[in-house]
Amino acid sequence: MPVKWEIRDPMLILTVDGDYRADDLVRALVEAMGAPTFRPGLFVLGDGRHSKASISAADTDWRVEWLASLPKMGFASRYAVVVNHEAHRFGLARMISTRLETRGVDLGIFRRVDEAMEWLTGHEAGS
Numbered sequence: 056m057p058v059k060w061e062i063r064d065p066m067l068i069l070t071v072d073g074d075y076r077a078d079d080l081v082r083a084l085v086e087a088m089g090a091p092t093f094r095p096g097l098f099v100l101g102d103g104r105h106s107k108a109s110i111s112a113a114d115t116d117w118r119v120e121w122l123a124s125l126p127k128m129g130f131a132s133r134y135a136v137v138v139n140h141e142a143h144r145f146g147l148a149r150m151i152s153t154r155l156e157t158r159g160v161d162l163g164i165f166r167r168v169d170e171a172m173e174w175l176t177g178h179e180a181g182s
Contacts, residue, residue, distance in 0.1 A: 056079070056083075057071060057072055057073055057074065057075035057076075057079050058070070058071050058072075058075050058079040058080055058082070058083040059072070059083065060083040060084070060086060060087040062087060062090060062092045062093060062097065064092070064094075064097070065096070065097060065098055065175075065176060066097055066098040066099065066100050066172070066175055066176070067084075067087050067093075067097045067098070067099050067100070067130070068100045068102060069083055069084070069087075069099065069100070069101050069102065070102040070105075071101070071102065071103050071105065071106045071108070072105045072106075073105065073106070073107045073108075074107050074108050074109075075106070075108050076108075077114070077117055077118075077121070080121070081121075084128075088128070088129075095129035095130075096129070096130070096131055097129075097130055097131060098130070098131045098133055098134065098135070098175040098176070099122075099125060099130055099131070099134045099135075100134070100135045100136075100137070100168070100171050100172065100175060101134070101135070101136040101137065102137045102168060103136060103137060103138050103139065103144065104137055104138070104139045104168075105139070106138075106139065106144070110144075110147055115147060115150060115151060118151055119151055119154045119155060119158075122134060122151070122155055122160060122162065123155060123158040123160055125160075126159075126160070132159055132160045132161065133160075133161045133163075133175060134160065134161070134162050134163070134175075135162070135163045135164075135165060135171035135172075135174055135175050136148050136162065136163070136164055136165070136171070137165050137166065137167065137168050137171050138164060138165075138166065139166075140166065145164060148162070148164040149164060152164060163175070
């Protein structure tokens, strides 16, 4: 599976590996929402360090709309994404973040999972 999910309260972690599609993200989210450990208000952390997906302008538009819709599905309006060291992926994430700001959604961009978790929860991961 190119997208795996894990609920680690207070967050849902979506981990992508290799090439994946939008419907892979949706499938993982729907599965997670059906889990007995799901609860409203979870933060979403996207771990894209191993992503090889090509992201077009249309993909960027879809991601903005999808992320902006998550609060209506019961998620918090604060998300984090962890990107690999490819400069264009960081740039795409910044573009998405800027567009989400106008929709009332806060997207933090990180290179390390522990930093993303700390930012989401407002304290150090593991403490």
